[in-house]
Amino acid sequence: SRRAALLREAGVDGAGQALxxxxxxxANPALPALLDQWADGxxxxxxxxxxxxARSELDRFTAGAVPHAGQTIVRGALTIATLPMVxxxxxxxxxxxxxxxxVRGEDSLVRAQWAGRPFVWQLxxxxxxxxxxxxxxxxxxxxxxxxxxxxxxQRAFWYGWNDGNADMVASSWPGLxxxxxxxxxxxxxxxxxQAAGTDLATRLVDFCDRRD
Numbered sequence: 265s266r267r268a269a270l271l272r273e274a275g276v277d278g279a280g281q282a283l284x285x286x287x288x289x290x291a292n293p294a295l296p297a298l299l300d301q302w303a304d305g306x307x308x309x310x311x312x313x314x315x316x317x318a319r320s321e322l323d324r325f326t327a328g329a330v331p332h333a334g335q336t337i338v339r340g341a342l343t344i345a346t347l348p349m350v351x352x353x354x355x356x357x358x359x360x361x362x363x364x365x366x367v368r369g370e371d372s373l374v375r376a377q378w379a380g381r382p383f384v385w386q387l388x389x390x391x392x393x394x395x396x397x398x399x400x401x402x403x404x405x406x407x408x409x410x411x412x413x414x415x416x417x418q419r420a421f422w423y424g425w426n427d428g429n430a431d432m433v434a435s436s437w438p439g440l441x442x443x444x445x446x447x448x449x450x451x452x453x454x455x456x457x458q459a460a461g462t463d464l465a466t467r468l469v470d471f472c473d474r475r476d
Contacts, residue, residue: 268280282307284362285309285311287311293430294429297431315348330346332346359381363444365379381452410447420440
């Protein structure tokens with residue numbers, strides 16, 4: 265019922281079985297190729313985009329017809345729905361109800377992990393591709409225990425997405441789509457493991473105690 269309410273808010277009707285994707289990203293030259301993949305796919309997909317996000321890429325894909333908040337545009341199997349920017353609590357609830365969440369930066373990465381859903385993290389680009397080294401270190405930790413082929417499929421898509429490589433993103437999307445059930449289970453287990461750990465304040469106290 266909450267998922268249906270989110271779709272109604274987005275102005276989308278009759279898409280109860282569609283793959284629901286939240287897209288919150290920086291500018292990315294690979295996005296139009298991904299949108300083409302979604303539009304040409306066999307499965308219905310609804311992409312929820314906050315107003316003002318990826319404006320230039322969406323403008324290119326829609327030939328200048330980017331929907332305003334509360335409006336949608338349909339191309340093939342893809343429905344793009346624009347939503348207004350929201351507060352943190354509402355954003356969290358949106359992540360909980362989607363099948364896949366694209367997030368950017370550190371803050372929304374934390375929220376995506378707590379949601380326990382499959383996600384794709386876009387890091388802010390840094391000189392000499394330093395952000396890719398950071399991403400690799402994070403994936404090495406996050407993917408511990410993630411079975412093949414989901415491990416390889418997720419990693420290939422993340423690298424293509426963060427490198428802005430349209431061909432790599434388009435070719436790796438089917439694999440990521442296939443891996444979503446496994447990634448969902450893994451994400452839920454990861455969130456539960458983090459919740460079971462001690463809080464940051466306690467860890468800092470322990471760290472200081474060990475230095476004495």
